[in-house]
Amino acid sequence: MDLGVALIGSGFMGKSHALAYRAVRAAFGDVPAPRLEIMCDRPLERAEIFASQFGFSRATDDWRAAVADPAIDIVSVTTPNDLHHDMVLAAAAAGKHIWCEKPLGLTLEDGERMERAVREAGVHSMIGYNYTHNPTIQHAKRLIAEGEIGRVTHFRGFVDEDYQADPETPWSWRCLRSRGGLGALGDLGCHLVSLAYVLVGPIESVLADMQTVHTDRPKRDGGRGPVENEDLASALVRFRDGFQGVLCTTRIAWGRKNKLAVEVHGEKGTLCFDQERLNELQLFRNEGHTAVQGFRTILAGPSHPPYGAFIPGAGHSLGFNDQKTIELAAFLRTITGGAKSGPDITEALEYEKVIHGIARSAETGARVVI
Amino acid sequence: MDLGVALIGSGFMGKSHALAYRAVRAAFGDVPAPRLEIMCDRPLERAEIFASQFGFSRATDDWRAAVADPAIDIVSVTTPNDLHHDMVLAAAAAGKHIWCEKPLGLTLEDGERMERAVREAGVHSMIGYNYTHNPTIQHAKRLIAEGEIGRVTHFRGFVDEDYQADPETPWSWRCLRSRGGLGALGDLGCHLVSLAYVLVGPIESVLADMQTVHTDRPKRDGGRGPVENEDLASALVRFRDGFQGVLCTTRIAWGRKNKLAVEVHGEKGTLCFDQERLNELQLFRNEGHTAVQGFRTILAGPSHPPYGAFIPGAGHSLGFNDQKTIELAAFLRTITGGAKSGPDITEALEYEKVIHGIARSAETGARVVI
Amino acid sequence: MDLGVALIGSGFMGKSHALAYRAVRAAFGDVPAPRLEIMCDRPLERAEIFASQFGFSRATDDWRAAVADPAIDIVSVTTPNDLHHDMVLAAAAAGKHIWCEKPLGLTLEDGERMERAVREAGVHSMIGYNYTHNPTIQHAKRLIAEGEIGRVTHFRGFVDEDYQADPETPWSWRCLRSRGGLGALGDLGCHLVSLAYVLVGPIESVLADMQTVHTDRPKRDGGRGPVENEDLASALVRFRDGFQGVLCTTRIAWGRKNKLAVEVHGEKGTLCFDQERLNELQLFRNEGHTAVQGFRTILAGPSHPPYGAFIPGAGHSLGFNDQKTIELAAFLRTITGGAKSGPDITEALEYEKVIHGIARSAETGARVVI
């Protein structure tokens, strides 16, 4: 199956998409090799450089043309968040499959519009919840589903980074709610929600608090600009299956670089995971003599598919970009007729309802039903 | 200074008090050696056995007599929680100094009555918040106070155990709110609050959720009895100094044995501690080149007083009972004229207001001001 | 610069080479994109499948033809160890640059012949010591070179796996010294030597012991076959710079999957690394107040080049195959006129002299000068 790709954006995620496109068929023999057709960025020169570097046939600075191009079957949207909305709408209108980074848009309404457009266009979508594709997480999901820790009784999750921890990090337009959308919740919190959904299912309601700790930041002109979106947020959540949980996120936790960590408590055991050690899973089971019970550190390996598509030996470690390749493989399988696997835009919208619900609850002080 | 001791109770904490009384002056040359006078428990035979084992001169099964005995200056209350109230009132009435385990009583009203009695009697008190006396925690407190991590911006704390994780653990009267008081909050949560207070100061308000996960437990007669107190509770808290925090506790987290863990985020760094590794402190500071930044694991040692009172070499590790000896030394110094150091009953009441506030908020769904 | 590639072998390392060839220019803009020309394996059908999967233009089962093909500039040798010798000799004779997996050959004599052939042919070579290319290791190397831990005083290194830990793992011809070469030393030990060289320099002499613990293994016919090569080896080494060290390897350490771990002691500090957590580096420095000293865990990030070529954010983790891409980039830079960076065949031969020296010392009981 011939699948032409247009990649919009050449930043962190743009490069990650490009690497995934180049690796996916070499890693997974069961998916087609995408045809790298159009690289799109601004200015054009930048697009051209990256087209050459990433191996795309053409470069453009006109994303609308790229999206509409008849040689294109898949559009990768990796631009700043405020551009996702228009691009996804255009791609859906053009009947292209869409691989878009999170969050969908700056507001929940944007996201709802995007979801509807994609759904009505009947195209396939994959939203960039890359951490859900980690073989360790998929393994945890299987263990939970198979009852390895019994009925789930509680969930805790955290996602912390420190990219805004320094009060003197410069102000930018991203500090504005109107242009940058949510803060830590939008950047990080939605990843946490994705893991919660994948591991233990939907969230029913949230009760939250949030705070902008560094309320202004230095501007280039010597003054200080206001920060409107939250530096941190915490929520008491209730899951549809009746158990409770806690979700916390912050972008000002010094020393945390990608601390996306979850704890799942069950009637028979506990599972813990931390993305900073993405190749490890902690499992405690109440079995055998207490004298030899303990949390075990499971090292990712070929018995945790699809780790083996990359490396035949355990303990050799996948990296961040390998997750992206797995995500792409899942998307390609869906496009080529396989079952949906991984968060499409409809599922992603559910995640975003949770983070916007958290924001609303924090503003009102009342529990918000999702 | 001659200080006669009556110890009531010979369980976990009774033994820990006894070991502390025996060790305190050998470890700390600056405090008097307590005179171990009366061991009190029921039945009398048990008290006699422990009097011999722990080195007390006399044994009794009559705690009122023990408390009133003129040879007694200090009363150690280590009985089940529902007995604390009467014993503390009697000891205060008799003008004895009081070393009592937490929580104060089953209800906040009990605690308030106890605190008033002790305050009005003018006796000294120490409530058993042993973890606050850990040299590592004291060091963390100093580092925060000295600005090592800058202004505090966020706090997270957890205290988890698994002693009720098995749904088939038998029912007992402790499962009743009227006789056992709070659940995880009373057993564990108040310890967490004590660390929060010691490290970052008072809590202003709480917004909470809680749950009894295992709602009944097997009784001896083959039926099942109801569990009235909470298996877990979580709270969004606001500290008096303006920052937010999260406090969580559960008694059903498989594999957790004494997971009393805190994270303190500051403008310049982060401090983390976990009581399961009580001789370690994690510190991140935003200083020097990013290429060599990282969380450092500080091993407790003589530069963290009063560790050196026990061991002159770092990395050799204090144990749980050593914390209790430090607590006792602090109490003896207060009794012999030194400054208060460590939570007395007035401070302990503050902690309990928080856990009862959490319970109330969880019941009402509304934020509770402490 | 147009560089045509022939890849021989499609196993663990074959796939890793293929992924690297596909990723290298997308990750690193400063190197040419290799042209994937010939995939070679047996039977031909297998080569054809992998040519399609990995994106090679042609497939063959005739490695001699592939090596001699005028469209080829670089030959990747990823076959079983006993085939390296002939392939490298042929590739050198054909004037091709050679990317070959370790060890060079089954015997030191083989290796010496290969090194001479490559040297005399004047072609470039890179031997697959992928762990030396890990940004964390490169960072450690820099820290040591810059005196961050002072003069090196001691070195310890370990490399353990468990692929032969089960005594009932079937016998194969690899158990024979004549056909499989060295055991744990050849498979694993040479990687450890590579890290030692890269971090702290050449080894002068070794005094060693080794053991075949499981001396026979089950054969398919129901009998048992002899194991001739070592399950483990340990050596007391002296480095050229005057300090001592210890090198240990085993293939029978249950639970170890890629435990390639080193400790470098210096006059001012200590550096530790463990490949099972390849994105972390442990650093202790004797600086500042002892009360805040401790081993710090440095998470790999953009300040550890070339991590940033893959991911702009720290703590997101590179994987095993990313190391291989870095290795290839280094090789391509050498081929295109840059300085040598990473172990070529001449340096690799030095490593192999050490492991063969260890084997010889273990046999004689006497110290062997390398």
Place this chain on the structure above:
Amino acid sequence: MDLGVALIGSGFMGKSHALAYRAVRAAFGDVPAPRLEIMCDRPLERAEIFASQFGFSRATDDWRAAVADPAIDIVSVTTPNDLHHDMVLAAAAAGKHIWCEKPLGLTLEDGERMERAVREAGVHSMIGYNYTHNPTIQHAKRLIAEGEIGRVTHFRGFVDEDYQADPETPWSWRCLRSRGGLGALGDLGCHLVSLAYVLVGPIESVLADMQTVHTDRPKRDGGRGPVENEDLASALVRFRDGFQGVLCTTRIAWGRKNKLAVEVHGEKGTLCFDQERLNELQLFRNEGHTAVQGFRTILAGPSHPPYGAFIPGAGHSLGFNDQKTIELAAFLRTITGGAKSGPDITEALEYEKVIHGIARSAETGARVVI
């Protein structure tokens, strides 16, 4: 049974003995409470202060008188190493039971003389190998004996500290071989040997290397004095049961405070322990599906006797001094008619033969049979 104690020395170990004497019967109901009779140190004033602090009835600066005193049944020898020899000989001659810190003496000949004297006197002895009494180590010993990891195949052990890591730490007479005896081997290495013996049995031969890294140190007069004993030593050992092992020690490993760590490899699993986390044991077993295998961290608790003598809850942690109390309890049981438990002087001499064998092998370069 009335047992009068004379304690000689009030340093690290003196205090630890005192705390153990005070705690032992409170912790263990089945042993007699020792009578603290004589505290001996120099000058007399110091002895008097410590007699008061530690609760001894009398003080003296005359150790010969203390040892000979008819009120004394047990003599604790905790003085600098060069005094052990004469004190043990005198105590044995006086028919007293002896609790002496390691190493026995400065030379192996001293140790042999001491062992013979004690044996011929028929008194009981306990040598201060406190780490062997850690419940975690005793648990590991049981697991190994019960076959939990199968037949032992390999052993690795390390004991590292940094008390001589700074090249400018002042010279003292302890740097002289004649007055200080061995270096790291005598201070630390013998502890490692004790764990090896306890866990996996006797050592048959050693092949070693050692080094004095900092060959001179600053003297008070401004000059520099020579360091004669080793800063580090490493040995390839063969155990009586046929497997090999590695033992390493250094006193110049920055950041290591009490890094007494062992790895025991077996046919079915692996056990690891690190004294810096003395309440944890790492266990890997080859059982169940590989997808859930991993090293488990066992937290010490009541299922690891005699932990429960101190604390009824797991994960609450024993400390260094608790080990000493366990050691004393074992000694008291032996004295009062129980079986020997823990290293007496005859067993301790075996350990010392190993460290002196290592020193000799390092000097000659040849394997030394113990």
